[in-house]
Amino acid sequence: MSQRIPINIFCWQQSIPLYRLKYYYSWRLRIASYYQQEGFTETHLSHMEGMILKKSPHRIQGWQQIWVECSDNRLVYYLPDNRNTPFGIIDFNIMTYSIQRIIDQHGNLIEFFSTQWFQKNFIFKAKTSLETQKWFNAVSECWKDSEGAKRILQSLNKYPKFWRTDRISYEQFSKVGEAGDILLFRGRGINCQIQRGLTGSEYDHAAILLRFQSGPLYMLEATGYFGVGLCSWKDIIENRWFELYEKIMIRRLDIDRDHQFIRTVQEFVNENMGKKYQFQPIQMLKNNRSVQQINNQTNRQQRTFFCSEMIVALYKKLGIFDQRNSFGPFLPGDLSSLNRGFNVLEGKLHPEQLIDFSDI
Template identity: 30%
Template sequence: MADINTVANKEGWLYKKSTNTVVKKWLHRYFKLTNCKLIYYHSETDHRQRGIFDFNQITVLSINSTMQKFEICIEFIGSDYTLRLRAHNTEELADWVLALNMNIGCSLGMRKELSSVIQKEKFWRYQRISDFFFRRHANTGDLLLFRSKGIIAKMQRGITRGSFDHIALIMCYASGKVILLEATDKDGVACLEWDYFVKMNWHLMYLGLVYRSLETMRTDNMIKNLENFVMKVDGKKFGISPGKFIGKKNEVEPGEEDTFFCSELVASAYKAMGVFPSDLKSSTIWPADFMDAKKLPLINATLGPEMMIDFDL
């Protein structure tokens, strides 16, 4: 008899179609189902989540299957969004239906009617976390990516072919304080308390805030180097000019730059920590480069998945 975890945890190729999206054709995607979450990727080797259905945050209204077409149709409470999946044969269909029912059946969405997440635009795009989760799990060196409102920010995202136009480095202290180190055209390089950021409702100025953890062994020397870096850069002016993009090799030590723009500051901080190579020119890094699809020159480190902070959770 198969182990219950073997049955409930499943991965493989499926065709996917959503009823109320621009793309109406069937798309071939690689799916992983585990811990009440259905996640899909462009390929088996793709490390970036392209979509996620967290059954602990949404409530399934119905799940039906059609043997003749090998199809699964999932409807949700609180939305007219319908997810349609197609397997390759009846055996695969039966396995997926069983695994889905097991994951949905033990989810929070099964015990409680949840509809706030599914009503949001492209709710499936990111794993959503609460502000409480963010505060509990944030660590020094983690990242916060910003998707700003406004035409200029939209143009920047278009030019860099990314989803984000601003980035900050997270620093955490024993007191529980979470600090954002960032460079803005208004204030230059500054440290901002997360408590104050939320209290002032500045999160409402953005279309989304996405958290990414830095997965690495944090040594005392690494943290000390970052602290020294912050002391050097705090108060420096914001600056972005064509001269910053000439050449590919680094010419100054981390923190010795005269001015910074946001992603240059983070890249320079990563160099100080030793997770970026010392000869990297920090000004060649853009916020969009910190997306999963990009290959950053990380040293003995990786970045965790993109997780959107949802202040309604």
Template identity: 35%
Template sequence: MDSDPQIGTSKEENFVKTDSDTQSDLNDLRSISFSSSSSGEEDLIVKAGWLRKKSTHLIKRWQWRYFVLKDHVLFYYNNDHDQQPRATINFNQITVDINVDNPETPQELVLKPLGSKRVFRLKGNTAGEIKEWVDALKKHIKTSEGFKQQKYMVTIKKEFWRYPRISHDRFRDIVQTGDVLLFRSKSIPAKMQRAVTGSKYDHVAFLLKLQDEQVALLESTSQTGVQVLLWEDFMRYQWHLLYTRLVYRKLNIERTDQFLDSTAEFLTEVSGKKYRLAKAIFKKSKGLEPGSEEGYFCSELVACAYKKLNLLGDKIHPSRIWPGNFSTEKPLELTGCSLGPEILIDFELGFEE
């Protein structure tokens, strides 16, 4: 939450342009690669389609879900056009056994993650269809890191499948200027804010990639006002422990010279300005150019940055935007770009996932 301790500074002059071609494309989870294939490894089939999944509710029933298998990761979605998956099973991060009721003419397959009581039971329309899925899944599983060594640090966590996750090292590697970081704080005021706004999150920051490849956060907090905070300082002081969840979202856009110059200009305009919560609740500023406001709430600051970059239209004023509007729950209508899926930063994962 904005009231949590966020003390630390960085130098604005470190801000420079980044080469978008060197970064991972997270436009859609269905094309994301969490890890690189080892040298000489056979190409893995990419497979997608509808399967029935047995629910785990009190009343068990089979539900249609859209599944995607790519780069050692199995996702499933409510619909084939959804961006945020209902579940993510990353075979590089966990060890999974696959079983079938009949190897020759399978009707049902079962995925059993090591260290968890949760199992995933899947059915296809025909035995041939489910056999194709079994063959594809076995190839992804047997070439994964989870198959090479027993991994269960992820599966012992509650509802481990709910979010795709990356290590903080991987996070630092793929960040680009303009991406966002969402925070779910532990404090009582943060819980109250989430209840009032009806969101999973209570704080948001605008991410920057600096000249020396360092990551920084542009944010507004009640302790410091608007500041640029280095990610290495955030980690050094273990501020990540203040939160139950840190979630990364990629801004899918080309980082042109104009985009980066406008970002640098906005940094100059807002650095050192005040934190203002009341404005976000009671007032709606009119006729102000982004960056000219006297103070900012955290989500208002990020929204003004997007407005400065011509990514946010005039349908909603930045002062009316909450952290939850940067989640997949209440998505903003952006112009010429989109925010990628929510990816959980897991600080217990190693770099090789």
């Protein structure tokens, strides 16, 4: 029997470059699971995916077939011929929406839509009324325990077509970020622009996310000033160092973080803290170093890292990187989802999400 859902759900809305410090703490990393975070338990989540119809805002196009995935308080839709890149993301955790349904004269559900205050509607339906009802139930389940259902969130309204970019609020990032997730940075400074120009990369810096046993988030990075070191996300927020970047992206690694995984990350951190940083783009492009070459340098004490090479080295040590089919140079942009040659052998590496600091 289908769960009873109200016809209308209305939600009223009112309209330091030298910051890279080393942190010498114990290297016991917390084994944390997404579903153990506060407010996120498996029983609260629903999952549904499949092909349905979405009404285009352009009358001439009418209804378009799309692939939809509904889970984790999000509804993500793709064009049928490209399921690697989302065409739209409705994230109930970072924006307040209302969910409404349209019924025919016989009481059958024929359409449902999600909307917010500036009257952008996302209208969907399935091939049959029964299937449409199932989708409406699933979307409502995703919506009802989301952050946007509990309080008014409107920070994304200032961005045109914000639903085209996959975002994650800093609050959510601080809850779900885990050891091994990849961070990609696009800096504002002239040096960052020069580096991107030399490398032809979308990003100019990369780092690995870490979470300690006590819970706080850190990132392990290789920089020209400090070499390989740690930086606290608490300090990044308090000092607003995130404003040094045009954008910071996260690629979440979906994998079983068992005791062996955590121990391997711990060993990697211990082995490489303080290692020197080296960025020689011309030499990197000529050498075309492989993953094996990065990790099998004869003198480990003299090993140098470019920021993105360090991430590849960690994934190799974890045994989850495809060494045989992967070759350098390993630049920050090569770690993005656009590079089909950067894959993991175990788990899933999700596409980038833009970390949204609007509410900070």
